[in-house]
Amino acid sequence: MAHIPKPTEGRVESGIPQVPTTVLRIRSLLPSLAPAERRVAQRIIDDPERAAASSITQLAKDCATSEATVIRFCRTIDFSGYRELRLALATEAGQARGARTTGAPEPDGDINPDDTLVTVVQKIAYTDARAVEETGAALDVEVLRTVIDTMASARRIDVYGVGASAFVGADLQQKLHRIGLASFAWSDAHVMLTSAALLDERDVAIGISHSGSTIDTVQALTEAGRRGARTVAITNFPRSAIGFADHVLTTAARETTFRSGATASRLAQLTVVDCLFVGLAQSRYADSRAALETTAEAVRGLRINDDRKRRRGRPDDRTTDE
Amino acid sequence: MAHIPKPTEGRVESGIPQVPTTVLRIRSLLPSLAPAERRVAQRIIDDPERAAASSITQLAKDCATSEATVIRFCRTIDFSGYRELRLALATEAGQARGARTTGAPEPDGDINPDDTLVTVVQKIAYTDARAVEETGAALDVEVLRTVIDTMASARRIDVYGVGASAFVGADLQQKLHRIGLASFAWSDAHVMLTSAALLDERDVAIGISHSGSTIDTVQALTEAGRRGARTVAITNFPRSAIGFADHVLTTAARETTFRSGATASRLAQLTVVDCLFVGLAQSRYADSRAALETTAEAVRGLRINDDRKRRRGRPDDRTTDE
DNA sequence: ACCAAGACCGAAAGAAACTTTCCTCCATGG
């Protein structure tokens, strides 16, 4: 009989449509098998996943034959034994499953009132992840670099945002603070304006607005600009009112109808915040590292060491937040 | 302690890019493992495919431990034994391989001080997106459903979180409020406790902590439970101190060393918040719709209509936030 | 400091799964 290569031998590593080579091989050898072995083969072809989950004893019984025959069968199709066959089957079953689900192209993203909860979770995770990914891909690194440089040397940094963007602003402020940059986050129209009025050429003001049209934020940023501060906008719509800023960092989130409640948008904004934060921390590495470690040390005592019956070792000491 | 689901139970089976849920589970339980078991876990995380191909004897030897420990490890992560774990790993390895051929090569996640800014942005977007995606894939929908039902009929909902998790809590509170659910978010230890003391059987308390060990949050949630309220935890480490909660929703974020500043973790938490929010909005469709529209209407006036020369019409009116 | 409780872990016995060996059965062709 001509040599039929085993799955792991010289095989093309990446034909796009992955195929269950082992099952195919078995099928092609089917006619040349003895009756008892053929029963085994047939059963595996019928349901490889199930076969992978059975012990050799079980499989032999299912095929009304002996374990020895199964072993012989494994040898016939060029495996060293049952273990190896089983591993190959399990792997291929996984591939098949992966392909199956990957094939189902993602939903329109929009959520219907009668979607099942499983679908809802899938769609949310999908659109949220996409918002993050696309924001990263679309982010203008040159602008980012400029903003980072400007911030690194700023005397003071003001952050404006209302509604959901206020939380993003607060998050940014907290992070800046942790690496030793003086910054403030405001979400009250009056306070924003009064704070902006105190800025000058040495300062930076950052306005966060998904729509780019939030009056309070735009006004505060405008005021900051009038006072001479460098202005930065984080928005999904660079051509909106807030686009006048010196530097515009664009997010790429598409909110769907039902979820008009600022879901993907704030994740996209936070991604930008992460880029700012890490970029800054990196550009001021020595300072940041020290500051991060100091702050980490400070909150360490706020962790529970072992207050309940639980396996030893408290969760990673490294995480210093929340 | 709340039930921690096995890979095959009520869980979302398919974020687009297939996700290795077993490995994710192991990762989330890593900190709660004993030293010897942790070595085993680490080795599996490092190279699942190789682990799947090893016998228990081999694996034990590689980890410089006994086979008994490996078995114990399998039990800790809710497998019936080594065989089952091996099968799951083999299947996932297959999935990964199938996905790899189509997908892009993955960066190694960790950020070095001398990475270029472009690389930094790529890595951030990648890990952030992965955190969102994997959280969605690993989320236990049954638990989510229970939590949603409980919340929908609650008299009042308290949300606890400090540090970065405080912003997530505030975000959740804001969203709940928008669909007409009475809720409060606290981040001050004293206020948390006093608020928790006022809860009873009709109420729900939600504690948010990445590590699961933040003293303030855990104490407040404990107090709430003692008063009879239903308790919910959102954490990356279900076996941590906060795991006592009636219902545990697990996130799947891996913070990298440099970014120990709560980046991916809060995105993962927000993804869970989104699922809660949309799930609730959906289950109370009529009420939510009305409430959403009313609130949207209320903030509409806070948008700029056309205050400068700008191309298209103003961005989506539907987005009602920030 | 000392003891008790309990977590942790490996050695070894026991069970199950896998592999090899060997023997029987049976069809075939001289």
Place this chain on the structure above:
DNA sequence: CCATGGAGGAAAGTTTCTTTCGGTCTTGGT
């Protein structure tokens, strides 16, 4: 009618997996 050889199963042999048990090390409480 008998040698021959392949198919297939029983059982012995080997490896892998699981359970049990006891020892060591912490930890928390006198």
